[in-house]
Amino acid sequence: xxxxxxxxxxxxxxxxxxxxxxxxxxxxxxxxxxxxxxxxxxxxxxxxxxxxxxxxxxxxxxxxxxxxxxxxxxxxxxxxxxxxxxxxxxxxxxxxxxxxxxxxxxxxxxxxxxxxxxxxxxxxxxxxxxxxxxxxxxxxxxxxxxxxxxxxxxxxxxxxxxxxxxxxxxxxxxxxxxxxxxxxxxxxxxxxxxxxxxxxxxxxxxxxxxxxxxxxxxxxxxxxxxxxxxxxxxxxxxxxxxxxxxxxxxxxxxxxxxxxxxxxxxxxxxxxxxxxxxxxxxxxxxxxxxxxxxxxxxxxxxxxxxxxxxxxxxxxxxxxxxxxxxxxxxxxxxxxxxxxxxxxxxxxxxxxxxxxxxxxxxxxxxxxxxxxxxxxxxxxxxxxxxxxxxx
Amino acid sequence: xxxxxxxxxxxxxxxxxxxxxxxxxxxxxxxxxxxxxxxxxxxxxxxxxxxxxxxxxxxxxxxxxxxxxxxxxxxxxxxxxxxxxxxxxxxxxxxxxxxxxxxxxxxxxxxxxxxxxxxxxxxxxxxxxxxxxxxxxxxxxxxxxxxxxxxxxxxxxxxxxxxxxxxxxxxxxxxxxxxxxxxxxxxxxxxxxxxxxxxxxxxxxxxxxxxxxxxxxxxxxxxxxxxxxxxxxxxxxxxxxxxxxxxxxxxxxxxxxxxxxxxxxxxxxxxxxxxxxxxxxxx
Numbered sequence: 001x002x003x004x005x006x007x008x009x010x011x012x013x014x015x016x017x018x019x020x021x022x023x024x025x026x027x028x029x030x031x032x033x034x035x036x037x038x039x040x041x042x043x044x045x046x047x048x049x050x051x052x053x054x055x056x057x058x059x060x061x062x063x064x065x066x067x068x069x070x071x072x073x074x075x076x077x078x079x080x081x082x083x084x085x086x087x088x089x090x091x092x093x094x095x096x097x098x099x100x101x102x103x104x105x106x107x108x109x110x111x112x113x114x115x116x117x118x119x120x121x122x123x124x125x126x127x128x129x130x131x132x133x134x135x136x137x138x139x140x141x142x143x144x145x146x147x148x149x150x151x152x153x154x155x156x157x158x159x160x161x162x163x164x165x166x167x168x169x170x171x172x173x174x175x176x177x178x179x180x181x182x183x184x185x186x187x188x189x190x191x192x193x194x195x196x197x198x199x200x201x202x203x204x205x206x207x208x209x210x211x212x213x214x215x216x217x218x219x220x221x222x223x224x225x226x227x228x229x230x231x232x233x234x235x236x237x238x239x240x241x242x243x244x245x246x247x248x249x250x251x252x253x254x255x256x257x258x259x260x261x262x263x264x265x266x267x268x269x270x271x272x273x274x275x276x277x278x279x280x281x282x283x284x285x286x287x288x289x290x291x292x293x294x295x296x297x298x299x300x301x302x303x304x305x306x307x308x309x310x311x312x313x314x315x316x317x318x319x320x321x322x323x324x325x326x327x328x329x330x331x332x333x334x335x336x337x338x339x340x341x342x343x344x345x346x347x348x349x350x351x352x353x354x355x356x357x358x359x360x361x362x363x364x365x366x367x368x369x370x371x372x373x374x375x376x377x378x379x380x381x382x383x384x385x386x387x388x389x390x391x
Numbered sequence: 392x393x394x395x396x397x398x399x400x401x402x403x404x405x406x407x408x409x410x411x412x413x414x415x416x417x418x419x420x421x422x423x424x425x426x427x428x429x430x431x432x433x434x435x436x437x438x439x440x441x442x443x444x445x446x447x448x449x450x451x452x453x454x455x456x457x458x459x460x461x462x463x464x465x466x467x468x469x470x471x472x473x474x475x476x477x478x479x480x481x482x483x484x485x486x487x488x489x490x491x492x493x494x495x496x497x498x499x500x501x502x503x504x505x506x507x508x509x510x511x512x513x514x515x516x517x518x519x520x521x522x523x524x525x526x527x528x529x530x531x532x533x534x535x536x537x538x539x540x541x542x543x544x545x546x547x548x549x550x551x552x553x554x555x556x557x558x559x560x561x562x563x564x565x566x567x568x569x570x571x572x573x574x575x576x577x578x579x580x581x582x583x584x585x586x587x588x589x590x591x592x593x594x595x596x597x598x599x600x601x602x603x604x605x606x607x608x609x610x611x612x613x614x615x616x617x618x619x620x621x622x623x624x625x626x627x628x629x630x631x632x633x634x635x636x637x638x639x640x641x642x643x644x645x646x647x648x649x650x651x652x653x654x655x656x657x658x659x660x661x662x663x664x665x666x667x668x669x670x671x672x673x674x
Contacts, residue, residue, distance in 0.1 A: 019563050027414050042410035050562035052425060052553075052569040190554065214467035248609075255611070 002044075005065045012061050014054045023047055037066070053379070189260040189386060201225050232263040234298055234343070238308025239268045239281055246351035249377055250307055253349075265298065271312045272332030272366075273339065274323055291335060295342055303389045304339060304346035306370075307377070310363040311352070317365050336369045345389045348374040349381070402431070402438035403573075403580045411568040412439060421525055421547035423562070426570030429615025432550040435570075436506035439548065446499065448545075449506045450492035456513045458520030461493040462530050462539075484534050493524060497541035504546045511551040518561040526564055573616060575602060585620055586627065596636040597623055600646045604653070609661060614652040622651035 002024075009016045024047040033039035041062060049058045201223035208222035235257065237250060257264055267277040267289065276288035315322040317333045340346050348366060350357070354376045357363050367374045375385040396412040398404035404412070412435075415422035424432045440447035450461055466487045473481045480486045490498075496505040510518060524530045525547060529540035549565065551557065573581060575598060582594050601622075605613050614622075625648045626636075635647060646652065653659055 015559065017563055023418060023420065023566075027418055030417050032413050032417050033410055038406065039410055042407040043414055045407070046411035046414055046422075046566045046568055050423070050557075050565065050567045055569060211467055214471040 005044075005061070008061050008065055009048060009058065012057045014049065014057050014061070016048050020048050020050075189256055189382070231261055232298075232302045233257065233261045233265070234294075234302045234304045235264065235266040236273065236277065236304070236306045236308075237266065237268050238271060238306075238310075240270050242309050242311050243351075246309065246377075249351050253307065253377065265302075267294065269308075270325060271308075272316050272323070273306075273335045274326075274328045274332055275330065275335070295338060300342050300344065302343060302345075304343040305385075305389075306346070306348040308348070308350065309352050310348065310350055310366045310374070311360050312362045314362045314365060317362055333365065333369060336366065340370060345391070346370065346373065347385050347388055349377050349385060350374055351377040354381070396439055396442055399438045399442045401441075401584055402434060403577060403584060404435075404438075405573075405577065408435075408568055408570070411566055415548075415566045416443075416546055418566075419528075419544040419546075421549055421565045423557075423565040423567045424548060424550045424570060425553055425567070427572055427615055428552060429617040430570040430572060431616060432570060433506070433508055436504055436508075436548040436550075439546070440504040443504075443546075445546065446501055446503045447506060448492055448496045448499070448503050449508060451508045452510055452513045452517070454512050454514075456517065458517050458524075459491075461491040461507075461521065462524065463491050463494055463532060464489045465534050488532065488534060493521075493530070494539055496545045497528060497539050499543075499545070502543040502545060504548060507547065507549045509552060510549050511554045511557065515555055515558070519558050522560060522564070578616070578619070581616060582620070582623060586623060589623070589627070590633070592633040593626065593636070594623075596633040597626060600636055601652070604646065607661070607665070610653075611655045611658050612653075614654075618652055618654075622648060625651050 002021075006016060006021050024044055027033075027043055027047060028040075033043050044062070045055070045058060049055055203224060205222045205224035208224070209220065212220040212222055235254070237254070243250070254266065267279060268281055269277045273291065275291050277291055277294065278288050280287060312324075313322070316324065317336070318331055320329055320331050321327055322331060348370050350363070357367070357374075363374075373385075373388055375381040375388075396404065396409055396416065398409065411422060414420075424435060426432055436449070437447060439445075465484075466489055470481055470484075470487045492505065496503050528544045529538055531538050578598060578601075579594060582589065582598070597619075601614065601619050604610075629648065631647055649659070649662070653662065
């Protein structure tokens with residue numbers, strides 16, 4: 001009945017199985033819901049999606065497959081009340097900006113254009129100069145540079161009565177390829193914790209010993225592996241310059257890591273690792289720590305995480321004296337190589353999106369040094385990174 | 392059978408939650424509930440049991456909980472001691488089998504609601520160990536050789552805080568509902584249910600402040616529904632009027648009695664800094 005729907009879900013990488021599909025059909029058969037599209041949406045969501053990170057994907061597929069179906073019901077479409085937008089402009093725009101709008105053909109025309117584009121565009125968008133999204137120069141969207149821009153932001157969601165539930169896509173930020181929150185990071189970092197109960201059984205399991213002694217009638221000693229909850233982690237943060245836009249993300253990662261790992265040591269560096277790192281960014285020149293000291297101090301069972309965008313001039317990695325802020329006797333690449341030689345578990349987390357990576361030569365060099373163990377700083381990337389570290 | 396859950400006078404259930412509960416009820420499958428802390432996951436089970444007049448059996452899961460404990464436990468130590476004291480009871484092994492929550496739920500004369508609370512706290516193998524038992528609603532007691540089978544399959548509600556991923560095989564057998572954070576309208580209904588007769592203006596101002604606090608960028612822990620309710624209780628207790636809440640322009644960016652809303656030292660600092668900036672701007 002809904003086979004194509006099922007297949008599209010599969011194609012969108014939502015883990016659905018035949019069993020779940022059958023239970024959806026069974027539920028429909030049992031008349032749990034009235035024959036309304038909304039109810040069907042809720043039911044199929046409860047039956048087919050089992051993880052909140054897939055809810056957004058599900059909404060997209062549902063909207064796509066059942067496009068047009070909603071017209072059978074009430075025919076409501078996404079609308080932003082015009083008066084509301086207008087009042088917003090009056091509040092936030094200066095006289096000058098209002099004049100600029102007039103120059104563009106006036107408010108009416110912009111609104112008309114907005115409606116048209118809203119129709120055409122269904123995907124989330126960033127950058128660029130036409131589509132509605134964030135950080136662009138189109139007149140519509142958030143955080144843009146266009147003075148006559150129409151901000152479509154959070155507040156909108158409180159006026160969502162007229163929008164179809166699945167097109168609202170309220171689960172957007174739970175999709176694991178998008179953004180991170182501390183809570184999400186913690187969950188991802190906990191992957192490391194799982195491996196903590198490895199090792200030989202060597203301590204006495206009192207409960208089990210008593211139980212099996214009572215069971216068998218003679219002293220039956222049971223051993224258990226030591227609980228090693230203390231994963232040791234060494235984190236190096238790239239700080240300043242091109243990393244500034246990613247500060248918030250790094251802060252979140254840092255605060256999550258701090259609470260997750262008992263043994264966490266962190267250091268800062270700039271662009272590439274050289275002979276010195278520092279702990280306190282305001283005293284970075286007076287209180288430098290010799291990198292050799294660190295490599296000697298922390299044993300090879302530490303797990304090493306580098307956080308940086310790895311975007312720099314290739315000379316900063318490959319040549320002595322290539323550093324932008326001091327004379328370095330040895331090339332940065334040599335230092336990175338030393339780290340990966342000593343620490344078996346070393347990875348690089350990169351806050352820039354994976355699809356931009358191939359355009360940065362310095363990034364490719366570092367990726368090579370880390371034998372491809374570079375991961376994007378998204379939930380999914382972090383997940384893969386922790387899996388790699390846990391090996 | 393058309394059992395339907397429609398929310399209770401104490402609990403506001405959104406449309407999607409109602410559908411999910413009804414589906415789990417009718418198809419007799421477990422219902423897995425996830426959501427931000429403080430959105431009422433555990434309360435849901437209590438309210439479902441109240442609304443449908445079904446007894447509630449709660450099994451709180453801890454990090455040390457084993458699946459077997461939910462079925463039954465064989466108390467070998469007591470039996471060993473009894474045997475040395477020559478107690479008569481020792482002859483029958485049944486005397487030393489302690490029933491677990493699942494057994495209790497299966498053998499109950501009415502259909503019950505079984506809440507398995509915070510399933511993610513336990514070992515990762517825990518959900519897998521319960522697969523068969525929850526699927527067939529029966530298990531075998533090795534010590535006595537009997538099979539415990541549920542005549543009336545209980546409604547199983549499982550909550551998770553997402554600390555661990557649950558195994559796929561387990562997920563496939565459940566219905567799933569994610570309780571998202573309530574929007575302003577739902578929140579108002581929730582408040583009205585908990586504080587009947589509360590002044591509308593106070594609610595409005597309090598909710599405004601609450602959502603403002605939630606929208607402050609960089610908060611380490613955002614306040615949740617349960618914190619809002621606590622805060623309102625305090626506001627009512629202290630008899631604070633709506634005007635005080637609105638006194639933003641006096642540089643009072645920190646809401647009164649903020650201790651109920653903001654639970655993190657760094658967040659309080661953040662607020663103080665913002666308040667300071669606001670004051671400076673005005674001068």
